[in-house]
Amino acid sequence: MLPPPPPKLSLANLPTPIRPLDRVSTRVGGPRIWLKQDDYTGSLSSGNKIRKLEYLLAEAQAQGCDTVITCGGIQSNHCRATAALCAQLGLHCYLILRGPKSLGKSEICYSPEQVCEAGSEGNLLLDQLCGAEISIYSPFYYAKHLDALFDNAKGQCDTKGRKSYSIPVGGSNETGLWGYITAAKELQNDFKLHNITPGAVVCASGSGGTQGGLTLGFHLLSSSASVHGVAVCDSGEYFKNKILEDVSAWEAKYLQQTSTLTEQLNINTFEGYIGPGYAQAYPELLECIAMLAQEEGVVLDPVYTGKAFYGLIKEIEKGTFSAANDIVFIHTGGIYGLFPFKNEFVF
Numbered sequence: 001m002l003p004p005p006p007p008k009l010s011l012a013n014l015p016t017p018i019r020p021l022d023r024v025s026t027r028v029g030g031p032r033i034w035l036k037q038d039d040y041t042g043s044l045s046s047g048n049k050i051r052k053l054e055y056l057l058a059e060a061q062a063q064g065c066d067t068v069i070t071c072g073g074i075q076s077n078h079c080r081a082t083a084a085l086c087a088q089l090g091l092h093c094y095l096i097l098r099g100p101k102s103l104g105k106s107e108i109c110y111s112p113e114q115v116c117e118a119g120s121e122g123n124l125l126l127d128q129l130c131g132a133e134i135s136i137y138s139p140f141y142y143a144k145h146l147d148a149l150f151d152n153a154k155g156q157c158d159t160k161g162r163k164s165y166s167i168p169v170g171g172s173n174e175t176g177l178w179g180y181i182t183a184a185k186e187l188q189n190d191f192k193l194h195n196i197t198p199g200a201v202v203c204a205s206g207s208g209g210t211q212g213g214l215t216l217g218f219h220l221l222s223s224s225a226s227v228h229g230v231a232v233c234d235s236g237e238y239f240k241n242k243i244l245e246d247v248s249a250w251e252a253k254y255l256q257q258t259s260t261l262t263e264q265l266n267i268n269t270f271e272g273y274i275g276p277g278y279a280q281a282y283p284e285l286l287e288c289i290a291m292l293a294q295e296e297g298v299v300l301d302p303v304y305t306g307k308a309f310y311g312l313i314k315e316i317e318k319g320t321f322s323a324a325n326d327i328v329f330i331h332t333g334g335i336y337g338l339f340p341f342k343n344e345f346v347f
C-alpha cells in the first residue's frame with residue numbers, strides 16, 4: 001500500500017505515454033522493449049525532474065519561499081527544469097553550477113558569459129532565458145565547497161529579504177522521492193492496460209531519485225517489477241547508500257518511523273557503461289543513439305538516457321534478461337543535453 005502522498009503542484013503532463021519499440025526489440029533479439037515517455041512530461045520542463053519538482057516546489061510554496069536554490073552540472077537538466085518551473089510559478093531561481101574542467105582549481109565565481117566565450121547553449125541557454133541567477137565554479141571548487149556555496153546563496157537571499165528553499169542535486173531527497181514513488185503507480189496502470197508483467201524496469205541513474213523512487217514504489221505496491229538503474233556516474237555501492245539514505249529519511253518524515261524498509265529493498269545498479277566519465281561520450285554510445293533515432297524516431301542524449309539504453313542492449317545481449325518477455329525503459333528526457341555533443345557524431 002502506498003501511503004497518501006503529500007500535497008503536490010500539478011505541473012507535469014501525466015500520465016505519460018508508453019509504447020513498444022518493436023523494430024529495435026527484433027533487431028536486438030531479446031524481450032519486447034517498451035518506452036515510458038517521461039520525455040513527454042513537458043517541453044521546457046521535460047524529463048524526470050519535473051515529477052520530483054511537483055512535490056519539492058509545493059513544499060517551497062507551503063513554506064512561503066519566494067526563491068529556489070539548486071545545483072548541478074553546467075548542462076544540468078534538473079537546473080533547467082527548475083529554472084523553467086520557477087519562471088512559471090513566479091519564483092526566483094538561483095543556480096550553483098559546476099563548470100568545465102578547463103577552469104582548473106580556480107576559486108573564482110564565473111558568469112555564463114565568462115565561461116562560454118562562443119555563447120551558451122543547450123540547458124544553460126534555457127536557464128539564462130528563464131532568468132535564473134547563475135554562478136559557475138570550477139569542478140574542483142564545486143566538489144569541495146558545495147555546502148558552503150548553498151550557505152552563501154542562502155545568505156545572499158536573507159540579505160535581500162528573500163526566503164529561500166534549497167533543493168539538492170537532481171532533486172533527490174526524501175521529498176523528491178515521491179515523484180517516482182507515484183510514477184510506479186502510474187506504471188502499474190500501464191502494465192495492466194497493456195497486459196504485461198515486465199521482467200525489469202530500467203532507467204538512468206545520476207542522483208538516484210528515479211531508481212530509488214521506483215524501487216520503493218514497486219515495493220510498497222507489492223509489485224514483482226524489479227528496477228535496474230544504469231549508473232552514468234559513481235558506483236553501484238554509491239547508489240545503494242544514497243538510495244537507502246533517502247528512503248530512511250522518507251520513512252522518518254512521512255511514516256514517522258525508524259527505518260524498516262531499507263532491509264527489504266533490492267537496489268540493482270548496472271556499472272560499466274559510464275565510459276571515460278560523467279557527460280563524456282564514446283563511439284558505441286553515439287552509434288546506439290543514432291540507431292535508435294533511425295529505427296524508432298526516439299532521441300536519447302549522451303549523458304543519461306543514451307548510456308542507460310546502451311547498457312540495456314548490452315545486458316540483453318549478455319542474457320541478463322533472458323527470462324523476461326517485456327522490459328520497460330524509462331525515457332527520462334534530457335534532449336537539450338544532446339546539442340553540446342553536435343561535433344562528436346559521425347554520419
Ligand SMILES: *Cc1c(COP(=O)(O)O)cnc(C)c1O
Nearest residue numbers: 077206207208209210304332334
Ligand atoms: C537527472 C537525469 C537522470 C537521472 O535521474 P536521477 O533521479 O538523478 O538518478 C536521468 N536522465 C535524465 C535525462 C536526467 O536529467
